[in-house]
Amino acid sequence: MAESVFIGVDVSCALKKRIPIVFALKREGRLVPLPARHLPMKAPYGHGNRYVIEHQRNLDYANAVRDYVVKVCNHFGVQPARIGVDSPLRPRSEALDYRIAERALNQAGISCYKTPSASEFEDIKAKARRHLAIGGALQRMPHAMQLWMLAGIEIARELATIAPVREVFPQANIRLLLPNVPHKSGKGVPLMQLQALAKQTGWPCTQEEWKALKQISAGGTHDQVDAYSAAWVASLPETDVNVFGDIQQQDAIWVPHRDVIKP
Numbered sequence: 001m002a003e004s005v006f007i008g009v010d011v012s013c014a015l016k017k018r019i020p021i022v023f024a025l026k027r028e029g030r031l032v033p034l035p036a037r038h039l040p041m042k043a044p045y046g047h048g049n050r051y052v053i054e055h056q057r058n059l060d061y062a063n064a065v066r067d068y069v070v071k072v073c074n075h076f077g078v079q080p081a082r083i084g085v086d087s088p089l090r091p092r093s094e095a096l097d098y099r100i101a102e103r104a105l106n107q108a109g110i111s112c113y114k115t116p117s118a119s120e121f122e123d124i125k126a127k128a129r130r131h132l133a134i135g136g137a138l139q140r141m142p143h144a145m146q147l148w149m150l151a152g153i154e155i156a157r158e159l160a161t162i163a164p165v166r167e168v169f170p171q172a173n174i175r176l177l178l179p180n181v182p183h184k185s186g187k188g189v190p191l192m193q194l195q196a197l198a199k200q201t202g203w204p205c206t207q208e209e210w211k212a213l214k215q216i217s218a219g220g221t222h223d224q225v226d227a228y229s230a231a232w233v234a235s236l237p238e239t240d241v242n243v244f245g246d247i248q249q250q251d252a253i254w255v256p257h258r259d260v261i262k263p
Contacts, residue, residue, distance in 0.1 A: 004081035005073060006031070008230030009065075009159070010170070010223050011087040011152040015048030018218035019065060019155075022227040023072055024235065030202030031235050033228055034076055035215040041071040043218045049141045050132065052150050053125040062154035070162060080163035084234035086226060087152025089167045090250065091118040101167070101245025101253040108244070110172050113145050121150065166254040170229040172244070173197075173255060190222040197225070199262055201232055232256070 003025060010020040021043055023034045044064035051057040073080055092099045092115045105112050116124060124143045131142055141147065156165050174181055177196040181189065194204070194213070204210045217224050233241065233254050240260045245252035 002077055002079040005034070005076070005078035006081055006231050006235035007069060007083040007159075007163070008168070008227040008232070008234060009083065009085045009087075009155065010217075010219065010227040010230060011085060011148060011155060012219070012223070013046040013048065013052045013061070013148045013151040015046055015050075017046050018043040019046060020217040020219035020223035020227040021065070021069065021072075022217045022224070022231045023076065023078070024228065024231040025078065026235060030205075031232055032203050033216040033231065034072075034078075035212065036072050037215045037217055039072065039075060041068060041075065043068055046151070049128070049138055049144060049147050052147050053128045055150075058151045058154040061151055062158040065155050066158040066162065069159065082234040083159050083163050083165045084168040084230035084232075084254070085152065085156045085159065085165055086168055086170055086230050087156060088115040088149050089156045089165065090153055091116060091121055093117065093249075093251070094119060099245070100249060100251040104244040105169070105172060105253065108172075110169075110175050112169065112171070115149060116143075116146055125150075166234055167252065168230045168233045169253050169255065170226040172253065173229045173233060176256060176258065176261065190220075190225045194221075194225045194228070197229060197232065200256070201228075236260070 005023050005025055008022040012019050023036050024031045044061060047057050047061055094117045099115050102112050102114060124146060127142050159165055174193050181193065198204055204213065213224060217227050233256060236256060240257050241254050242257045243252045243254055
């Protein structure tokens with residue numbers, strides 16, 4: 001029987017940036033990522049804010065992500081067990097002014113971007129098209145911090161066809177481990193975050209494994225750490241996770257349970 005692999009996806013749709021995806025195995029109590037970056041098959045490139053407003057582009061991107069995941073799993077002879085996706089899995093319910101999960105995060109002091117409803121997404125796309133039509137700059141696209149969710153929703157939908165998917169939020173994981181950690185853009189902060197993660201996952205623990213970080217996925221260090229963090233949450237049994245939101249209403253973000261955090 002094929003070994004189970006837990007997958008973490010740090011959703012990105014940035015133009016000419018490969019999406020960071022980590023494939024990790026549980027081995028002797030450790031969560032060890034596979035060296036997937038330099039395989040012959042490559043993670044797909046994002047298509048950028050100009051095209052993320054086009055539904056077919058997002059469908060094509062999601063299909064490419066799914067195909068990549070399947071090819072990597074086949075290459076290593078592993079079976080996807082669960083996937084953590086750093087993105088909303090669906091638009092906010094039209095009946096709510098705020099997602100249940102995101103309201104719970106805010107009440108816990110963890111800030112996040114508000115997920116639009118389906119009708120709000122249509123308004124956002126229309127505003128983006130008007131912006132482009134008058135020659136507006138791509139770097140000034142309205143709602144840029146929500147547009148990427150359109151790609152993430154389709155990626156999550158496609159990946160759910162090959163394994164159960166959990167919505168995760170790496171920032172919530174890090175806040176649990178390092179309550180006062182600076183923003184990940186700060187110098188050395190991603191490695192500080194990985195050091196905190198390593199105390200929980202057992203990886204990396206040697207100089208060679210620290211050097212191997214660059215081999216686990218596409219993207220920069222902070223992307224790789226976020227994707228590995230997503231894979232960590234995917235790997236945890238239900239008894240070891242806490243949920244912000246409501247699973248029954250399909251509005252939930254999964255985080256590690258405080259009781260399982262090693263000091």
